[in-house]
Amino acid sequence: MADRAAVPEVIWARPERAGRGPKPAFRRADIAAAAVRIADGGGLDAVSMRHVAAELGCGTMSLYNYVPRKEDLYELMVDAVSGEHEEWAPSGDWRADMIRVAHQARTLMHRHPWLPRLMSPVYGFSPNALRYLEHCLACLDPVEATYGMKMQLVGLLNGVVTMYVTNELATAERSRSLPWSEDQENAVRIAYLGSQIAGGAYPRMAAAFMEDPGPIDLDAVFDMALAKVLDAFDPERG
Amino acid sequence: MADRAAVPEVIWARPERAGRGPKPAFRRADIAAAAVRIADGGGLDAVSMRHVAAELGCGTMSLYNYVPRKEDLYELMVDAVSGEHEEWAPSGDWRADMIRVAHQARTLMHRHPWLPRLMSPVYGFSPNALRYLEHCLACLDPVEATYGMKMQLVGLLNGVVTMYVTNELATAERSRSLPWSEDQENAVRIAYLGSQIAGGAYPRMAAAFMEDPGPIDLDAVFDMALAKVLDAFDPERG
DNA sequence: TCGTAGTTACGTACACCGTACGTAGTGCGC
DNA sequence: GCGCACTACGTACGGTGTACGTAACTACGA
Structure with missing residues (x-):
């Protein structure tokens, strides 16, 4: 089982692809883009883990393989649109x-x-x-x-x-x-x-x-x- | 029954005491103070209708007699601490x-x-x-x-x-x-x-x-x- | 080459949220 | 004193974040 301990980490320091296991279905950029799309359309409050997962076409809990906490999803979103600068x-x-x-x-x-x-x-x-x-x-x-x-x-x-x-x-x-x-x-x-x-x-x-x-x-x-x-x-x- | 229609209103324009019925158990200031106390101690996320009601010692839904929406509770809080100026x-x-x-x-x-x-x-x-x-x-x-x-x-x-x-x-x-x-x-x-x-x-x-x-x-x-x-x-x- | 450990996927479940609604009781205005 | 507007509040619904368990899968060490 994955390590679910409460250890401090920055999401950017975590590698996108782990060595073992099946290859991830999404990249972080995909997830950020989906969340941004939802927020643009329905406001920040429409950004829920369930909603984003649905937008991506995966189960809700699968998102947590990519994003340990919802806070980190926000961080991805901010970075994504900062890239539009x-x-x-x-x-x-x-x-x-x-x-x-x-x-x-x-x-x-x-x-x-x-x-x-x-x-x-x-x-x-x-x-x-x-x-x-x-x-x-x-x-x-x-x-x-x-x-x-x-x-x-x-x-x-x-x-x-x-x-x-x-x-x-x-x-x-x-x-x-x-x-x-x-x-x-x-x-x-x-x-x-x-x-x-x-x-x-x-x-x-x-x-x-x-x-x-x-x-x-x-x-x-x-x-x-x-x-x-x-x-x-x-x-x-x- | 009270008018529960979605009609725009400012909470400040609503009278504290209505003419009819039993006299309210709290004043707006009491409610604001309770919410501020909770927020000061546990952060804004600790301010929930249930929590504030408990702090006041009343049922959750009784709060809605004083505050039509949670947003208005926030407005009361901001006004209350603005009074500290x-x-x-x-x-x-x-x-x-x-x-x-x-x-x-x-x-x-x-x-x-x-x-x-x-x-x-x-x-x-x-x-x-x-x-x-x-x-x-x-x-x-x-x-x-x-x-x-x-x-x-x-x-x-x-x-x-x-x-x-x-x-x-x-x-x-x-x-x-x-x-x-x-x-x-x-x-x-x-x-x-x-x-x-x-x-x-x-x-x-x-x-x-x-x-x-x-x-x-x-x-x-x-x-x-x-x-x-x-x-x-x-x-x-x- | 094969077992196995680490990873992905995701369904279920829990505690909590805002609040719609119904019902009972209270006391002022007519 | 009747009626009605108001207070009080229990129940219930649909939503939230996420802990946890299980099953499938793959790359590595032996």
């Missing part, structure tokens, strides 16, 4: 390169709306995560700073992107598990907010909603925040 | 005030490590969230900017705090659901990282880990990121 030869303009990186990350998260929820530094060791990080560092070669500082910049940038997309998707993803529509929910919340503001207890919020800047351009908001963060790290500024 | 008269130095706000938020999230996972703009309508936001805006009164811009600053700041604490807590919270210790897991991951770096495929990451800046001071890292974000929004800079 396009890389390029650094242009020499680190600011432009970082903006491109950030835009790409945002696009990726919009394509896979479950990604922000799974973003975690503990997944930063996967093969594609390492490639991505190395690429970011390469883009930052022109910057005069320690690698520690560069890592912080990359981390902060990724975090800001994750956060913005999380907020952009919040109501949409929430409505997936709700028995009524996103618009209905929003209307009710706005109505409640209005009633609270009308009480006069929140004068500045009232003023804020009086401003009425028209429809919000999420792309512009994102670009502005991005620019500000890059400004803050620009060594050529005060 | 201390408020003060703005000092006139908006930068100092925002730093204090950020530090307080970080402390709060360390006290309730499940908070970052529940942070969502859709919970921004709760009573205590509104009070918090109004207080932030009050601290920003000295700043010459539109309320829209101020809201963005507050949002970005909260997001950055959330993100940093999420990362700070990531391995600790993860180890809660793992059958081995955090240190063991870290050791295995670092070992794997070392083996990958030794391959020579990631020269910059190798260099980064050669730098060896000694033990990382998380507080200092946080403060630096915070300062940079505030710099980015400072109208007195370039």
